[in-house]
Amino acid sequence: xxxxxRPAEKIYxxxxxxxxYAPIVTLIVLSFNKSKSRAKWGGFTFQWYLNLVRDxxxxxxxxxxxxxxxxATVVSTLIGTAASVALTGMKRRTRSLIMGVTNIxxxxxxxxxxxxxxxxxxxxxxxxxxxxVLIAHITFDIPYVMLSVLPRMKTISPSxxxxxxxxxxxxxxAFRKTxxxxxxxxxxxxxxxxxxxxxxxxxxxxxxxGSGFDTLSTKIYSEVKRGIRPEIYALSAIIFVAVLxxxxxxxxxxxxxxxxxxRARSAGNQKIKKIxxxxxxxxxxxxxxxxxLTFGGVFSKKSTQVFVYNAGEYIDPDVIELFREETGxxxxxxEFESNEIMYAKVAADGAAYDVLCPxxxxxxxxxxxxxxxxxxxxxxxxxxxxIGRQYYNSASAxxxxxxxxxxxxxxxxxxxxxxxxxxAPVTSWDVLWDPQYKGEILMQDSIRDAFxxxxxxxxxxxxxxxxxxxxxxxxxxxxxxxxVQAYVIDQVRDKMIGGEAAMGVIYSGEAIYTQRENENLDYxxxxxxxxxxxxxxxxxxxARNAENALKWIDFLCRPEIALMNFEYITYSTPNTAAQEMxxxxxxxxxxxxxxxxxxLSRCDTYISLGEEGDRLYNEAWKKVKSAN
Amino acid sequence: MSKELITLSHISKSFDGQLILDxxxxxxxxxxxxxxxxxxxxxxxxxxxIIGGFETPDAxxxxxxGEDITALAPNKRQLNTVFQKYALFxxxxxxxxxxxxxxxKNKTDQYIKDKISYALKLVNLEGYEHxxxxxxxxxxxxxxAIARAIVNEPKVLLLDExxxxxxxxxxxxxxxxxxxxxxxxxxxxxYVTHDQEEALTMSDHIVVMNQGYIQxxxxxxxxxxxxxxxxxxxxxxxxxIITATMVRDELxxxxxxxxxxxxxxxxxxxxxxxxxxxxxxxxxxxxxxxxAGVVTHIIFKGxxxxxxxxxxxxxxxxxxxxxxxxxxxxxxxxxxxxIQVMNKPESEDEQALGVEDV
Numbered sequence: 012x013x014x015x016x017r018p019a020e021k022i023y024x025x026x027x028x029x030x031x032y033a034p035i036v037t038l039i040v041l042s043f044n045k046s047k048s049r050a051k052w053g054g055f056t057f058q059w060y061l062n063l064v065r066d067x068x069x070x071x072x073x074x075x076x077x078x079x080x081x082x083a084t085v086v087s088t089l090i091g092t093a094a095s096v097a098l099t100g101m102k103r104r105t106r107s108l109i110m111g112v113t114n115i116x117x118x119x120x121x122x123x124x125x126x127x128x129x130x131x132x133x134x135x136x137x138x139x140x141x142x143x144v145l146i147a148h149i150t151f152d153i154p155y156v157m158l159s160v161l162p163r164m165k166t167i168s169p170s171x172x173x174x175x176x177x178x179x180x181x182x183x184x185a186f187r188k189t190x191x192x193x194x195x196x197x198x199x200x201x202x203x204x205x206x207x208x209x210x211x212x213x214x215x216x217x218x219x220x221g222s223g224f225d226t227l228s229t230k231i232y233s234e235v236k237r238g239i240r241p242e243i244y245a246l247s248a249i250i251f252v253a254v255l256x257x258x259x260x261x262x263x264x265x266x267x268x269x270x271x272x273x274r275a276r277s278a279g280n281q282k283i284k285k286i287x288x289x290x291x292x293x294x295x296x297x298x299x300x301x302x303x304l305t306f307g308g309v310f311s312k313k314s315t316q317v318f319v320y321n322a323g324e325y326i327d328p329d330v331i332e333l334f335r336e337e338t339g340x341x342x343x344x345x346e347f348e349s350n351e352i353m354y355a356k357v358a359a360d361g362a363a364y365d366v367l368c369p370x371x372x373x374x375x376x377x378x379x380x381x382x383x384x385x386x387x388x389x390x391x392x393x394x395x396x397x398i399g400r401q402y403y404n405s406a407s408a409x410x411x412x413x414x415x416x417x418x419x420x421x422x423x424x425x426x427x428x429x430x431x432x433x434x435a436p437v438t439s440w441d442v443l444w445d446p447q448y449k450g451e452i453l454m455q456d457s458i459r460d461a462f463x464x465x466x467x468x469x470x471x472x473x474x475x476x477x478x479x480x481x482x483x484x485x486x487x488x489x490x491x492x493x494x495v496q497a498y499v500i501d502q503v504r505d506k507m508i509g510g511e512a513a514m515g516v517i518y519s520g521e522a523i524y525t526q527r528e529n530e531n532l533d534y535x536x537x538x539x540x541x542x543x544x545x546x547x548x549x550x551x552x553x554a555r556n557a558e559n560a561l562k563w564i565d566f567l568c569r570p571e572i573a574l575m576n577f578e579y580i581t582y583s584t585p586n587t588a589a590q591e592m593x594x595x596x597x598x599x600x601x602x603x604x605x606x607x608x609x610x611l612s613r614c615d616t617y618i619s620l621g622e623e624g625d626r627l628y629n630e631a632w633k634k635v636k637s638a639n
Numbered sequence: 640m641s642k643e644l645i646t647l648s649h650i651s652k653s654f655d656g657q658l659i660l661d662x663x664x665x666x667x668x669x670x671x672x673x674x675x676x677x678x679x680x681x682x683x684x685x686x687x688x689i690i691g692g693f694e695t696p697d698a699x700x701x702x703x704x705g706e707d708i709t710a711l712a713p714n715k716r717q718l719n720t721v722f723q724k725y726a727l728f729x730x731x732x733x734x735x736x737x738x739x740x741x742x743x744k745n746k747t748d749q750y751i752k753d754k755i756s757y758a759l760k761l762v763n764l765e766g767y768e769h770x771x772x773x774x775x776x777x778x779x780x781x782x783x784a785i786a787r788a789i790v791n792e793p794k795v796l797l798l799d800e801x802x803x804x805x806x807x808x809x810x811x812x813x814x815x816x817x818x819x820x821x822x823x824x825x826x827x828x829x830y831v832t833h834d835q836e837e838a839l840t841m842s843d844h845i846v847v848m849n850q851g852y853i854q855x856x857x858x859x860x861x862x863x864x865x866x867x868x869x870x871x872x873x874x875x876x877x878x879x880i881i882t883a884t885m886v887r888d889e890l891x892x893x894x895x896x897x898x899x900x901x902x903x904x905x906x907x908x909x910x911x912x913x914x915x916x917x918x919x920x921x922x923x924x925x926x927x928x929x930x931a932g933v934v935t936h937i938i939f940k941g942x943x944x945x946x947x948x949x950x951x952x953x954x955x956x957x958x959x960x961x962x963x964x965x966x967x968x969x970x971x972x973x974x975x976x977x978i979q980v981m982n983k984p985e986s987e988d989e990q991a992l993g994v995e996d997v
Contacts, residue, residue, distance in 0.1 A: 168724055168726060170722040170724060170726040173691075173713070174720070174727075174784075175728070176692075176714045177691065177720045178714075178719065178739050178740030178743065178787070178788075178791065179714045179715075180739075181714060184743075192730040193729070
C-alpha cells in the first residue's frame with residue numbers, strides 16, 4: 012500500500028515544485044542568455060551581471076533598499092518586541108483589541124496602506140523620500156515582528172521573570188537575563204521576516220517615495236514600459252537567491268526555537284548567536300559599502316535642480332551625467348511606468364516635477380486640464396532647428412498650435428511578417444484576416460491598437476467614436492479571432508524572432524532590431540494607414556524650475572545628444588540632424604525607423620476618445636475578448 | 640510563642656472588579672511552617688504574592704519585622720520564593736541558576752562556590768552543577784529552585800504549590816524533604832497548597848481560606864478535629880455533615896435520634912450542624928447501636944473499606960477496616976467525643992463567609 016502510493020506522491024510533489032519554481036528557473040536561465048531576445052539562446056554570458064555592477068542607478072536603488080530594510084528592521088524589531096512583551100501583560104480583551112489594530116497594516120491591502128500613508132505625509136507636509144519610505148516600512152514591519160515574537164512570549168511563564176526579581180534583580184536586568192534569551196530566536200526570526208518584507212515591498216514604497224528616490228522594486232517596475240532589460244533578470248536572480256537564503260535562515264531560527272522549548276541546548280543557543288552574528292556582520296558590511304555610493308543622492312538637496320519624470324529606460328544615463336557636468340544643474344530623475352500613473356502623480360502634486368515626457372493622447376489631456384506651461388521657444392533654439400517639421404505637424408494633432416510639446420521619440424504601428432512564411436507582399440491590414448494564416452497571427456492585446464487595425468482596414472478614422480463604425484470593427488475583430496494565435500503585448504518581437512508566428516502587429520521601435528536577429532523579418536505600414544505615436548517633453552504649469560526644464564529639453568535636442576539617446580533607446584528620433592549622423596547604414600536608411608513622409612502622412616496619432624468613446628470601446632473590446 | 644515576623648492587616652485585593660481578598664488579617668510568627676490552604680480561587684496565592692511583592696494590595700498593610708513593606712519592590716524584600724513551575728533559568732546551568740541572586744549581591748566567587756555546593760548538598764543533588772535544568776526531572780528541578788532561593792539566606796521562604804506538578808510518590812518524598820529543610824535552616828516557611836494532606840503533614844500552623852476569607856487558623860490537629868464550620872470540615876478530609884438540633888448541653892438530636900456529645904453552650908432546642916468523621920462512625924450488629932441502617936455501597940481503598948450506609952434518611956460515609964457487604968443490616972454508633980457541633984450560619988452573608996454551598 013505504502014510503496015504503491017509513494018511514486019504518486021513523488022510525482023505530485025514534483026509537479027507542485029515545477030509550477031512553483033519553473034518561472035524563477037526561467038528567469039535565472041535567461042539572466043545568463045547572451046541574446047537579448049527571450050526566444051533565443053545566444054550562449055552563456057555573465058555580461059548582464061557585469062553591467063549591473065556598473066549601473067550606478069541600480070546600485071543606488073539597491074543601496075536604498077538595503078539601508079531602508081536594515082533601519083526599518085532594527086526599529087520595527089525593537090518596537091515589535093517591546094509591544095509583544097507589553098501585550099502579554101495585558102488583559103485578554105485589551106490585548107486582542109490592540110492586536111487587531113496592529114495587524115491592520117498586514118491584512119490591509121498594500122495599496123490602501125500605501126495611499127493612506129502618502130496622504131498622511133502630504134497633510135503633514137513631509138517631503139516624500141527616504142524618511143517617508145522608512146517610516147512606512149517600519150509601520151508595516153512591526154506586525155511581522157509581533158507575529159513572530161508574541162506566540163513565543165505567550166509560552167514564557169512570567170514566573171521566570173518574577174523569580175529573577177525575587178532573587179534581587181532589577182526589572183530590566185531580570186528581563187534581559189530571563190525573558191530575552193528565550194525570546195532571542197523568535198526576535199531574530201521576526202527581524203529576518205521584517206527584513207524580507209521590507210526588501211520585497213513595492214506598492215507601499217511606490218506611494219510614499221516621492222520623486223528622485225527609488226528602491227530596487229520601484230526601479231525595476233519603472234523599466235517595465237520599455238520591456239525589461241536582461242540586467243534586471245540578473246538582478247532579480249540575485250534578489251531571489253538572497254531572499255531564499257534569508258527565509259531558510261529564518262526557518263532554521265524557528266526550528267531552533269522549537270527545539271529550545273523541549274530540551275537542553277546550550278550548544279544550539281551558541282549556534283543561533285553565531286548565525287545571528289554572521290547575518291548582522293554581512294548585512295552591516297553590505298550596507299556600509301553601499302552607503303558611500305548612495306548617501307549623497309539620498310540627502311542632498313541643491314538649489315539648482317531639475318526634477319525630471321520620464322518613462323522607464325527612456326534615456327541614456329550618460330546623457331544625464333553630461334547635462335549635469337555641463338550645466339551644474341542637479342538632475343533628480345524619476346521614471347514612470349505608464350502615462351496614467353504619471354498623470355495621477357502630476358495631478359496630485361503639480362509642483363513635484365519640472366519636466367515630463369508623456370505620450371500624445373496624455374499631452375492632450377494635460378492641455379485640456381490646463382496643467383501645462385506654454386514653452387518659451389526663444390530658450391529652445393535646438394528644438395526649433397533640429398526637430399523635423401513633419402513631427403511638429405504630427406504633434407499638432409494633440410498640441411494644435413505647437414505651444415506645449417517638443418517631440419522626443421516617435422514610432423508607428425505596423426505588421427512584422429516573416430518572408431519565408433508569407434509569400435505575397437504585405438500591403439494591407441487585410442492580410443491579418445487571411446484564413447491561410449490561421450494560427451500564425453499575433454495581435455496586440457490593447458484596445459486602441461486592436462481597434463486601430465480594424466478601423467483603418469475599413470478606411471475609418473483610427474479615433475472614430477461613431478457607434479456604427481465601431482460595431483463594424485467589432486464584428487471584424489470577432490471574425491478574425493479564430494485566426495489569431497494570441498493577443499500579446501511585447502512578446503510579438505520574441506515570437507517573430509523565434510519563428511513562432513508568421514506575422515504580428517508591432518511597434519516600429521520593437522521591430523527595428525528584429526531583422527538583425529532574424530533576417531527573414533520585414534516591417535510594413537499598410538496602405539490604409541496606421542497609428543503614429545509621439546512622446547514629447549512638456550513642462551507642468553506649476554513647475555518650480557521651469558528655466559532648468561527648458562535647458563533640459565533643449566539639451567536633449569542637440570543632435571549628438573539625440574543620437575546617443577537614439578542608440579540607447581532605439582525608438583525613432585524626430586531629430587533630423589541626429590538621423591543623418593547614425594553610423595549604421597542599415598539603420599540610418601531603415602524604413603522601419605524612418606518611414607518616408609508619404610507613409611507618415613497616412614498615419615494619425617491617437618486622440619482622447621472622451622468618456623463616451625472610452626465606454627463604447629470598452630464594451631466592444633469585451634465582446635471581442637469573450638468571443639475568443 | 641515566638642516573635643511576630645509578618646503581619647498582614649486589613650488587606651483587600653480585587654482583579655477586574657472581582658474581590659479576591661476582603662479585609663484579610665494574618666500574623667505569621669518566626670520559624671513557623673505556615674500553610675495557606677484552600678480550594679483554587681480562595682485567595683491563598685494572592686496572599687502569598689502580596690507578601691512576595693508581586694502584587695500590591697488595594698488596601699491594607701504588609702508589616703515585615705516591624706517595617707511597612709507594602710510598597711517595596713520584590714527585589715528589595717528579604718524573602719525568596721519557590722514557584723509552582725520551578726521557574727528555573729533554562730539557558731543557564733544549575734550552578735549559574737543558584738548563583739543568580741548571589742552575583743547580584745556581588746558576593747565573591749569563593750563564597751558563591753561554597754554556597755552552591757552547600758545548597759546542592761542540602762537538596763541532595765551534589766554534582767549537578769553543570770547540568771542544564773531541562774535535563775533534570777521535575778522533582779530535581781524543584782529542589783534546585785529551592786536551593787536557588789535558600790542560598791540567599793532569606794528570613795522567609797515562600798512556596799507556591801511547589802509540589803503541585805509532581806507525581807504522588809515524589810510529592811510524598813518531597814514533603815519529608817521540606818520538613819527536614821525547614822528544621823535545618825531554621826527559617827519561616829509560608830506554604831501555599833490546596834492539598835489538605837500536604838498541609839496536615841508538614842505544617843505547624845494551617846490557615847484555611849475560602850472566597851477571600853480566612854475560615855479557621857490553628858494547628859493541624861485543631862483544624863482536623865475541631866473544624867469551626869462546615870466548609871472546613873468538608874475541605875479537611877471526608878465528613879458527614881448533618882443538620883441537627885442541640886437539645887441541651889451535651890445532648891444533640893441527629894436524624895430524630897438523641898446522641899450524647901461533649902459540646903456545650905449552644906442553648907436549647909437550637910438548630911446546629913454536626914460533623915462526624917467517617918472513621919468515627921462505627922458499624923455494629925443490628926440492635927447494638929443508636930441508628931439502624933443498610934450498607935448501600937462498598938469500595939476497597941487499600942488501608943480501609945469505604946462504605947455508604949443509608950440510615951435515618953441520610954447517606955453516611957463510613958471508613959472501616961472491616962468489610963460489610965452491600966445489603967448488610969447494621970446499626971450506627973458514634974462516641975460522644977467524636978461528634979463535633981457547629982453553629983449553623985444564620986444569614987446568607989454568613990453562609991458565603993463560612994460555607995461553600997455545593
